Amino acid sequence: MSATITVDLEELETQLAGDVSRRFDVYVPVDENGAVVFRRLTTPASGWLKRSVSLTRSVLPANKLLTPQTDPVLRFQGGPTDYEVSDAAASTDLVILGVKPCDARALKLLDKVFADESDIDQVYVERRQKTVLIGVACEKPEPTCFCKAMGVSPWSSDDCDLMIYPMQGLEGLALKCSSDKGQAFLAGMHLTIRELPAETSEEIEAHYRAIPQPLSEFVGHPEALSLDSFELPIWGRISERCLSCGLCTYLCPTCYCFAVVDKSLGERGLRARCWDSCMFPDFLKMAGGHNPRPTKKERVRQRFMHKLCYTHERYGQIFCVGCGRCVEKCPVGLHFVDVLSQLRRELAGGGGDGL
Amino acid sequence: MIAALLEDKHLEELLRARVRQLLESGQISLFLGYERQESLPGILPSSVPCIIRDPSDVARLVFDRVCHRSLVKYLLDLPTGGDSKERRAGLVVRGCDSLALQRLIQDHRVSREEVYLLGIPCTGMVDKRKLSKVYPQSPSVSLESILDDTCLGCDTHNPVIYDELLCEKVSEAPSSVVDFVQVRRLEALSPDERYKVWEAEFSRCIRCFACRNVCPACDCRQCTLESNDPGWITKHTSISEQFMFHFIRAFHVAGRCVGCGECERVCPMGINIGELNRKFMKDIRELFGRDNPKMPRDVEPLGKFNPDDPEEFL
Numbered sequence: 001m002s003a004t005i006t007v008d009l010e011e012l013e014t015q016l017a018g019d020v021s022r023r024f025d026v027y028v029p030v031d032e033n034g035a036v037v038f039r040r041l042t043t044p045a046s047g048w049l050k051r052s053v054s055l056t057r058s059v060l061p062a063n064k065l066l067t068p069q070t071d072p073v074l075r076f077q078g079g080p081t082d083y084e085v086s087d088a089a090a091s092t093d094l095v096i097l098g099v100k101p102c103d104a105r106a107l108k109l110l111d112k113v114f115a116d117e118s119d120i121d122q123v124y125v126e127r128r129q130k131t132v133l134i135g136v137a138c139e140k141p142e143p144t145c146f147c148k149a150m151g152v153s154p155w156s157s158d159d160c161d162l163m164i165y166p167m168q169g170l171e172g173l174a175l176k177c178s179s180d181k182g183q184a185f186l187a188g189m190h191l192t193i194r195e196l197p198a199e200t201s202e203e204i205e206a207h208y209r210a211i212p213q214p215l216s217e218f219v220g221h222p223e224a225l226s227l228d229s230f231e232l233p234i235w236g237r238i239s240e241r242c243l244s245c246g247l248c249t250y251l252c253p254t255c256y257c258f259a260v261v262d263k264s265l266g267e268r269g270l271r272a273r274c275w276d277s278c279m280f281p282d283f284l285k286m287a288g289g290h291n292p293r294p295t296k297k298e299r300v301r302q303r304f305m306h307k308l309c310y311t312h313e314r315y316g317q318i319f320c321v322g323c324g325r326c327v328e329k330c331p332v333g334l335h336f337v338d339v340l341s342q343l344r345r346e347l348a349g350g351g352g353d354g355l
Numbered sequence: 356m357i358a359a360l361l362e363d364k365h366l367e368e369l370l371r372a373r374v375r376q377l378l379e380s381g382q383i384s385l386f387l388g389y390e391r392q393e394s395l396p397g398i399l400p401s402s403v404p405c406i407i408r409d410p411s412d413v414a415r416l417v418f419d420r421v422c423h424r425s426l427v428k429y430l431l432d433l434p435t436g437g438d439s440k441e442r443r444a445g446l447v448v449r450g451c452d453s454l455a456l457q458r459l460i461q462d463h464r465v466s467r468e469e470v471y472l473l474g475i476p477c478t479g480m481v482d483k484r485k486l487s488k489v490y491p492q493s494p495s496v497s498l499e500s501i502l503d504d505t506c507l508g509c510d511t512h513n514p515v516i517y518d519e520l521l522c523e524k525v526s527e528a529p530s531s532v533v534d535f536v537q538v539r540r541l542e543a544l545s546p547d548e549r550y551k552v553w554e555a556e557f558s559r560c561i562r563c564f565a566c567r568n569v570c571p572a573c574d575c576r577q578c579t580l581e582s583n584d585p586g587w588i589t590k591h592t593s594i595s596e597q598f599m600f601h602f603i604r605a606f607h608v609a610g611r612c613v614g615c616g617e618c619e620r621v622c623p624m625g626i627n628i629g630e631l632n633r634k635f636m637k638d639i640r641e642l643f644g645r646d647n648p649k650m651p652r653d654v655e656p657l658g659k660f661n662p663d664d665p666e667e668f669l
Binding site for chain 2: 032034037250263276282
């Protein structure tokens, strides 16, 4: 969209920690006991920016900051019959620095769910408008990364407002603006900006293009599953080793399910949207006790049909960005790539097509 | 070669042959074991739980040093009652697995007659994080340097219950866990300092419940965490609810934890859950004089009141 520029790293660091932090809530990735997590920038030690942009992907996706695990909706107060209710939904001006391209793409997918013209989630849309996404190109992907296979470019600025290219050998920090919002945000920092010649910009792209991602080649480019796949006999076997924990869904940048939960503290209380997981046995359990997904077979099938079929039917997209978190963290190795392989073998054996 | 460190082909052959016999003779109707996951480029080898029902599938079975997950909880997924024969299951048990199974048997979740146990004396599993630093580049690595910390502190290498052993017993090394180094370090802190430690740990928790679901001591039919009425805890993740969840979990496995270390291994957020379990082990050891607080017994120290029990807080 626009040319690649460089800025002075220390100047940017000072601005972000100073003036920008007064105007925005600035979140950056930090390493906490080996787990990379996003934390609000409050009293950063000098050199934090360089550390933040060199970190590997966070355990929780950056985009979960827009759909927090406990997201207040309303407060209530009063006696058993006479309640006062007040709005508790909130959105702040937010800067998220260090967003990986996979997580940025996930937000584009979530836009289809929460910000579709026919189906608008006001709070989400407001947050989205008030958030500046500063991406960082992937210098050192994890072995479990396969974003390229899912159509995400690990260096593309498309889904962010600003993109940082933390590669070595450049004078200053390379940046690219990719939206009007990013342009305005950058201008507001009054940094000394140096435009890079087109050749350098191409060199940067070539550098990132050359970084291998072996798992992507293995995964190829998956096709969507057909609705008929619901009846595949293999789901029972695939699901056998599932632990029914919610790890995969909570770590997944494109999972967004929530339950509305009231917490009452005597005469006051809070209603919040709280993350929920289709892997939990009681996710769909109804009043009266009926459970439409009583066993692991139905639940695991739901997770993968949702990602590979239902979202494709509805939004034209497979809801996986290849971040690799489930591949790395599933305690029993029941992850996207494994299930994809099992389904491919099953479909190939049964003479079916797809995937 | 790291691959050679991880595998034991001879043991694997014995295992497959025996499982085939057991299935063919009808002695068991299924076998809970491990299979090697499809090899992915650049990714560590991994063995994952599998269920074998057909004798012709036994070639899938492996037993190596990346077979981490305990299999016993899968028994609870198998149907019971009626004419179901699914519960006549065979499975491999290492020392820790056998303690875990004893836990389920003692809690009346599994009966000893339902299961046929192929015991495997075990000298440790490999830690994925340690392995990832050396795999596959380093030509020579010592096994000790990549073993899981829990296994390094193990004092139950040999299964305590089994129907047959697939190989010779190994000598039991004295445990290093019983030194409770980290527990002592935490105990030495002031209450405020300790609160800060746990506040930082628990604030990372995402309540995915992987720790609970993998735990052999978490075997309740209805978990209190899923109870709506009374709703002891909700899905809200305020810090007080986080403490509540971890207290409930820790207290419910107090005196029942078999020290398999799975809760720590599966936690995606790297929370130091095992330290709470070890604190309870240390207390039980000191208060009730139990030589091995991990070993399930007929009467658990916290499961029965004894007039001689220490009760200085009452």
